[in-house]
Amino acid sequence: MTADRTVDTAPWHKTACILCENNCGLLIQLDDRRFAKIRGDKEHVASAGYTCNKALRLDHYQNGGVRLDTPLRREPDGTFTEIDWDTAISEIAKRLTEVRNRYGGDKIFYYGGGGQGNHLGGAYSGALRRAVGARYRSSALAQEKTGEGWVDAHLTGGHTTGDFEHAEVSIFLGKNPWQSHGVPRARTVLQQIAKDPARSMIVLDPVRTETADLADFHLRVRPGTDAWCLSAILAVIVQDDLVDHAFLAEHTTDSAAVLCALSGIDVPAFAEICGVPEELVRATAHRIGTATSVATYEDLGVQQSPNSTLISYLNKLLWLLTGNFAKRGGMHPHSWMAPLAGYSRDIKRTPVTGAPILGGMVPCNSIAEEILTDHPDRFRAMIIESANPAHSLADSAKFRQALEALDLVVVLDVALTETARRADYVLPAASQFEKWEATFFNLEFPHNTFHLRAPVLDPLPGTLPEPEIYARLLRELGTVSGGKLAVLRAAAKLGRRPYKWAFAALLAADRSLAGVAPYVLYETLGPTLPDGARSAAVLWALSQRIAKVYPAAMRRAGHRDAAALFDAILAGRSGVTFTIDDYADAWDYLPHPGKRIPLAIPELLHAVRELATTPAVHTTSEFPFILAAGERRAFTANTIFRDATWRHRDPDGSLRLNPDDAAHLGLATGDRARITTSRGTAVSTVEINDRMQPGHAALPNGLGLDLPDGDGTRRTGVAANELTDVTWRDAIAGTPWHKHVPARIEPLQDA
């Protein structure tokens, strides 16, 4: 018998998974600082106990990699010196000020602001941007979702989400939810659909994925030809009159132009181009056109392939022409805790190359081009938080060159990443289990949830949560006078109601404070919050916003007012439902006059008409394969794990090849092959896989990290973006074609 507190009697800490946008609720039992046991949290408002295989490996994030535990400054000889926080903050504030004074604050570029599990820090970054006059920013959204967002801005005015739990027909377009999730409790939901004879699943994917295995209709398109496939399906819907004319008449405008463009499409010719049997195209169209409800999810397979913005439009026409909006099992706009991006039809332009800024984001593929020039308006400094762009952006070599060309690079991260290694200053963040955290991936309808996670552990000594890092920089910059902060601090001590009045009065008197409001909240309300939840201060303002914008939906979720909602968020260790929408609310979320959806997007209708003569093949004799550079698999998780041992299977992340291609090249599973593209070359282990179609090869995403090994580093697997090209991108949104990289594959004779 022992009196020691063993793991079995240790408490379970409530938190959430940080590996994908679903952020499933977790319970973690600690053994000192190690995650001894992890299981799903059955009380969690969104996931109800569900997790996938990856969550159970999270100790490899918390304890597997090499953590930063002191700020670093890069010296002229390229080495890093450890410095203390005060030195780091004062030097960075001084150098940001120098850049602003010399070139203008708009030359300070901000990248990131949150990964799959951490957005709370980013909520404070806007205050720093405002303080230094930064205007341009970007994040990974601008290499996947900005084209879709622009289409949404035209049609429904904002993001829509699919009700896959109830949809009669579920469509996954370049999306493999079995591996990548995105749909809450994805594997359970997919299996339920597959088991129910009354419901159907339609999958468009060149690969026979695990999701496609469960589908009733697998449209195995040739890579990069979804625009033809979707146009053909839509043409059948129009030509066979499966259109919901009553919905179009009552709820939309300009439908005639859309129906006209689609009615002229040559279905057999388009089916031929996309490689899907015409009968399957027709059967799919009839299944969609006769269903009581249809929900769709488009993701990277089409968003990172040719014609991506056009495809987003065609996808949305599928459910709009058939009237599957704002009803059970259909597509819905939803409430937000805080929108992830802006939605605007207007396209602003970057200062140097005139690249399109959609949703407030500079296209990722244009960032290096904006910097690597002698144009006077080029960016001079970059602040990077919770992102690893030197690994995740197209053409890593070019991005590294761009980082070297800047006067100042500041990186906030938990680890010395490929990006951090090129920074002038690296600031060590507390991990996502060592601080108050949350994400704004609150995209559900009708029950929308938010989860403020409490820390599971104290911060590793030497690290700080991002809100504190931003606050220290803002204090150093003297952004808000001590007097103003003192007034609010005094009000906060009296209670949240007096605080609310004082805050409103101060903002009314000094509008300039609005831009730095998160910082002001952090400094004044923050210290009064329970259990050190200072970083939650910004959620007080977001609760006020919810109460103002969605009062009825908030009350349906059981919150009397903003104050009650904020209390529920602070107390809700398994998350809270912050709104319950009803179907009629969907129409209120439409920003357009008359609450009608304008269906015609002239540029994209033009693109539909041009499709018959648009090139559908991008291979050449030099590059005869199409490489999907960055597939989601059972053991990939962006670059969140910096410990290769978390991967149980396929440790090197193999290049997947069709058996016929492998035979032709003389390759067997386990052999090594050289992959060459217009931008680079890499060597990979090969896996023969009959899920791939001939001519199509795939590499996993997130591999090829340079991990510490003795005195140097060692790379496992291929860093996909050593092979990608920044010019290979969508004409409208500037988003990359990572899933469609022409490549050559050659066997490599091992010594």
Ligand SMILES: Nc1nc2c(c(=O)[nH]1)N[C@H]1C(S)=C(S)[C@@H](COP(=O)(O)OP(=O)(O)OC[C@H]3O[C@@H](n4cnc5c(=O)[nH]c(N)nc54)[C@H](O)[C@@H]3O)O[C@H]1N2
């Ligand atoms: N396991 C795991 N899950 C993740 C992540 C992870 O790293 N690992 N990352 C998360 C992130 S950041 C994101 S954005 C999501 C992405 O989630 P997904 O978009 O589902 O992920 P991918 O595997 O990149 O691409 C989806 C599918 O597109 C297919 N595809 C390739 N080319 C084409 C094409 O031309 N047409 C069509 N129709 N399909 C094509 C691929 O075969 C693949 O099955 O996953 C999230 N979830």
Ligand SMILES: Nc1nc2c(c(=O)[nH]1)N[C@H]1C(S)=C(S)[C@@H](COP(=O)(O)OP(=O)(O)OC[C@H]3O[C@@H](n4cnc5c(=O)[nH]c(N)nc54)[C@H](O)[C@@H]3O)O[C@H]1N2
């Ligand atoms: N070729 C190719 N490129 C791709 C893709 C692809 O499919 N193919 N996918 C793209 C997509 S969809 C995405 S979303 C991006 C993802 O790429 P990025 O947006 O660059 O993000 P992650 O790889 O998720 O890296 C997150 C970073 O956050 C750090 N981090 C973890 N926890 C914390 C914390 O608490 N605080 C701070 N400050 N940092 C932390 C990690 O160490 C890591 O450096 O990659 C894109 N790039």
Ligand code: SF4
């Ligand atoms: S589905 Fe996503 S959030 Fe849930 S356990 Fe898996 S990786 Fe984590």
Ligand SMILES: [Mo]
């Ligand atoms: Mo992503």
